[in-house]
Amino acid sequence: MMASEKEIFSLTGPTFLTSIDWNNSHHRRSVAASLVQGVYTMERDRQQNRPDHQALAPPWWQFFNFKLNQILVDNHDLSYFGAIYEFNSPYPYHSYSGQRPPQYVIAFRGTIKKPGNREQDFKLNLHFMLHNLNNSTRYQIGLESSEQ
Template sequence: MPEEEDTFGLSGPVHLTTVDWTNPNHQRSVAASLVKGVYVWQRDFKRIRKGGRALAPPWWEAFHFQLHKLLIDKDDSSVFGAIYQLTSVPSADQAPRYVIAFRGTIPKWDTFKRDLKLNIRIITNRLDHTPRAEAALQAVRDVVATYGSSNVWLAGHSQGAAMGMLAGKHMAKTGVFLEAFLFNPPFVSPPIGRVKGHGIRLLRSVITAGLLKMKHHQPGSSFPALSAWQPRLFVNRADFICAEYIGYFEHREWMEKIGAGEIERLASQRSVGGLVVHAIASKMGKPSSEEPLHLIPSASLIVNLSPVRRRDAHGIKQWWGPNLLLESMVYNYSD
């Protein structure tokens, strides 16, 4: 039942009665809950669950946050994000003072039509040229400018993770590296994650690097400049939307081991599909970045190995469980 899933006391991390801000598992659970709060707030608004019937507030109040500001898409008036402020002042430096959270797609017609258009923008690498992305970026800039960059978190799920990736990249290019919790971030790529071996990826890397060499691509792009930013990417192998991040980073390490690191350092900055889309968009006079949004030089990759139903592999709920079986790897880019 949707209302049961939106009720914190029935579906939320009620086991987390006290937050240890130095504990990565607690950080993950809180970040995921704040993202869930954005989903529930949008449904509260549409279902007019006001006053005592509103289900969203417990998703942040349980962790001593207050709602600082809602982020509204001016095209469809939907709530796509929220800025939360921590009301208590813990001693741990790892505690955020502000969290900017973005939701993903909601499969209801009043929001789905707009969300679907944005998902297409993610695939065609044109998310930043939308009013929602512009509002998200401005919100992040305002929080950082007003309150400083320390102890400010970004959090997002699915489409919202792409929004968080976009905002984090923009800030990193200015030398501001925000802590980011990106759940099930979309990786725009053919579904080759289940193919064993590195043959297909090797071929793709060689083709991509070759195309870039033909275009006289200069390695001194913004990609290496992002290497100091290390967002946390939370993925599930059973989720085809984000699972390719596993192969992306593992293949980069493998290429280094076989002595082909220079090829992969170039190829990992672009994708064949992205180059094609950019070329088509340019001919049509539409704005499109040649640098794919989903590609990132450095990251902390957290893979959920806990058994979940396939239909839940892309869900936000999987990320606040108390006893998850997780595999973590840190990948640092070196030019």
């Protein structure tokens, strides 16, 4: 199965952001959206059995000097629903003036309506609508991972 255009960073990612101004809310939003897209693309890489050298997800975080620390995996369907990224700048953290980049970011993907994800994702949506998200396994996994 072919990759969709939205999975390929060089085609749809914010490649114009060659320098991030962490004081600029539009830049921060673009980085955050890219990290979330990285989670979606990791899940597609998993589904498509793309080996590391063919994976499309890494540019979504590497372009912004983040490294992948942990993939959050759903215990029920083994899907990738989130990731913990760490900022990995070539410059010392204290050298940033104004708003500093986040040291860690936890990103969660949204609902995927395709087979293999649909059941668990819609179940999570139901938890959300019933204000019962804290009883979901994904919430527990995310919470435990963030405390480490």
